[in-house]
Amino acid sequence: MSEEACQGSAHDVSIRALTHGGIYPLAHAWQVLALPDRAALTVFERHPSLQVQPQRPEGDALVLYVNTLGRLHARAADAPRVSYDENDRADDLGYVPLTAALRAEIGAEQARLQASEEAALAEVHAAVAELHANGDLPRVLEEVIDHVEHVESVCFYLGDRFYALMDRYANLIDDKRSRGFLSLLRDKPFEAWEADEVLSVGALHALFISGRSVRFEEFNGTLLSARRLLDRLAELAASYSAAGNEIEVSPELGLFARAAAIREQTLRGIGKSWLRYRWIYGLNFQKVESILDRNESDEADDVWWQEFEQDYRALVGGPAGFIPAEHAGMAQLAQAAVALDASGVACERGSDAVTSWTEYLIERLVGSAVLATRADYGMSSSLRDISKLISYDEATLLANLHALTPPDFFTCFVSRDLIEGVGTAEAGVIASSVQKRMQFNRWHFIPGNLERPMILKSRHWYYPPLVPDIAVHADMHRAAHNRARVKFSIRSPGPDMSRPPLPIAGRYFRGFYDVRVVRMEGEEFDVSDILRVRRRTLWMESVYAALTQYLMSPRAVRLVTRGFQAGTYQDLIGDGAAQGGLTRPVALTALRGDGSDRLVVHG
Template identity: 30%
Template structure:
């Protein structure tokens, strides 16, 4: 796969507002000399890599390991074991407890069920009745209604027959030691362990839960292997190729089969992704292609089936909704059932439940959900809720509309005052732009084109209206170059463009400097770091909209996003998010049509807060309207270009961000006070 620096792109513009346009084709020596210069706004023109040290170091309490340390300390000092468990389940308010429950191995799931009656399974009536009967010494044939429930308080008051352990693993998962198990491995724990007394009732219940789980797993595995056998060698290879492609083209994920981790994120990778190329011997999916089915491990069998079902239900993106959890067939079945209930809340032909947890029945359900999703997404706003601490995602249907229209009207009022558009809503402003789009290609104020002005004014207004620390929007610099390449079907050329062919306009509110040592220079550097990363995201998504030409397949890219998302506590893993304190965020991607081809995720709008309150669902809906307005203007600019009036974006480079944020020319020290927002106009 090729990376973003595979080819040289246009030179960074040199004017203080970035309006000089890409340089003429330069010599190789000049290009190499330019690339050796720092693009950090505070060090423009200096040799890259010559600073005496880092401008900022990571805060001692930042990032995932530090969070886990704090969580463990809170759990360790809680008044009782149940309070400790609640803290660990939610990572002290950072993730929904249900995510942690679904991450438990079979033995740990049985332990929590036996000790505290906790389980992620919604329908446990039959299991609980049978287990209770076994634990109390009664016949398993006793009906559910006639069996008394296990009295957890009474069991806790009994003299313990075993003392187990409760701990927090360095992966963020809860781990427990139950009867007949050895001590937990301290090397993989955040701190020590909490001692857990087991009553005889709890120990018997645990044993009964495990017995039933073993029988259930045996039935599941037999069905999975039989289903895979029916696919034949060719069919299994196709499933493995599909799973590898999904792993390669979506964001990193971490899945579990009992205590075995499958990941293309950090630590030891075992799946295709950024580290392991397709066919790498360390990739589990690649290694299975040479093995007969009878030699596949039970974990690998469920992994392949689980990935297949998730992909059938919504494409590669659905895999991220299993992030941080067990990928057993039962877990996948529960996820599909939750999604079924969600989709059935939307008017239309309801999706029937799976007849069983058999693979064929679940495949039928997954495919029905995939078809229904294509209808639902046209009727109601879908979005993903992201819990950054464990990278877990949940697809939801947006319902909260309180305040959406108010934000829409406030944005429209501000934009109508700054742009040659009329209307009281963003939709009306979009109609106004469509009625007379020619101004998008002409200079407007200090901007080289109206499109640049529209992007900048929109992002500036959005940052204020949403009280975001930063707001930003990205896109492609040269629509003429894209249209020319599309007409010639020059897919390799498009894939060869580096990140400087893309732009991202980042606007911080002056108050955001408080998160960067009260330094406007540091804030400008952070804004440029975000802009550069967003250019990379555009670079990463555009090829996903092109035909599967060999150059496209070989090029590193993700499936372009199509629905917005709202994220909580994203300042845990991603180095850029940790360094720049990206705690709460909204992302709203939008499609743009260029020369008859729809480019999903061609533009997007992002809002972020470094601290304070998280964004809400109404915030996301209002932001989605704003990003749609920017995308509509971009489509109009593409139509103008197609008709012979070229529109390019030359602003939003490093000098532009420095000058706009600090109010001083590039190459000079920034002010001691924040620059007026939106300078220059």
């Protein structure tokens, strides 16, 4: 922090540090604090006259400092600085002098927090002890370790210790260098487990039960405490009930039974008018689930027809004046594209990245999302040859799935004024790096739809994304995000938990495709942008429904997505958006050759 940011009241300096200068919402940032620091900041707020001093004063004092991970501490000035690993360092912000009365007030506040924590921990301990008494604890421990291994990033604080499986931090489970925190519990009798060990296993087990891998990341970069665990589960249950969910979660249920009831709530979201989504903070990987009480975009009802009328008229037809319902019309358009591809009719529309009618439609949908959200670029990824999953013989299916490699997946990339903004060479680097990274990610996600015993231990994989998310400052720690200038982003996976899963040969898939948009600078996306992107994902759902239904039909010919090779992409020129929706179908109008719109294609 700057010298100016370290001046002022103890409360103001602390809040500036805690919220990273105001970019991290205080309600979320507060959850990072350890109990001693939380107690100190609570007392600072009660005493606005307390000032931060640059030099240590005589007598009793607290020192404010931030560690390498960005965590704020307010601790006794004569105590050693908290260190999270051998490379950690502390940056002092200043000192806060304390009177005996202030010291006592902070102590009383910390005692209150600690008493609440111990009461909550007793509930967690009782639940884990019951697992032990029933002989289930070894199995649960192995499940927790396995779940951790297959979530993209897990990282949380337990008091003044930091546990993670991400990038350079890998101390939750075994790696090549050392034994992991959870792994060591295999050899430790339950009676000898410390409170943090009981909490970590009980909390991770309850979180996974309540919402699969999505829940693990709720505590990323924050304090995993028993009190916050119970409070968060209660908040989630209440939010689902408030949205109209018919499953009630009784507070009388045991910890894991409550978590299971919350999971049932999440499964009742299909076809409902509310939508789960996650807010992601890129500086510490925190992912907080919230609920939108509506799932309809704020765009005009006929925005689909404004964008796709000409495609519909050309590919489907229909009587003059006929306007199809949105999703029925998109389903017809997708089926027409698949039918043309199955008949071998060459596609002469779309960019040089496109080789088929289905690919053209995918590119149009991604371009629509980019323009609708004023994004710099967008993308969509999936499997090139879906027929590899169409086998009703389990051994054949598993062999085909495990044989897949990242090049078996594709990424459609569409940008807006990217070349003008960063130059041809840099635009090509961004497009190619994004495409390859998304292929790699999709390769990781595809096995996560199978039952765990079906996946080979040698296969590295992650659970697929289940709900839309909106991310801020996503370029801070991810090298790939930094290279691709991913400052703000939205990801809308398909099908998400508000929709039925995609059926393929008797199995069901989520996160099989997606629509994503990115801003490299400027303003963050907001929730209205999530709904606009999700609307395009619902349109994309028709494409994959048409594809899979055709490929599972008798005498279907093999259809493979051969376009969207890394380095080929579409760069749209101009905003193309106006109040109420898109003013023009950019790609189609330009390719009709009437010169009314501008489009550049690079590949």
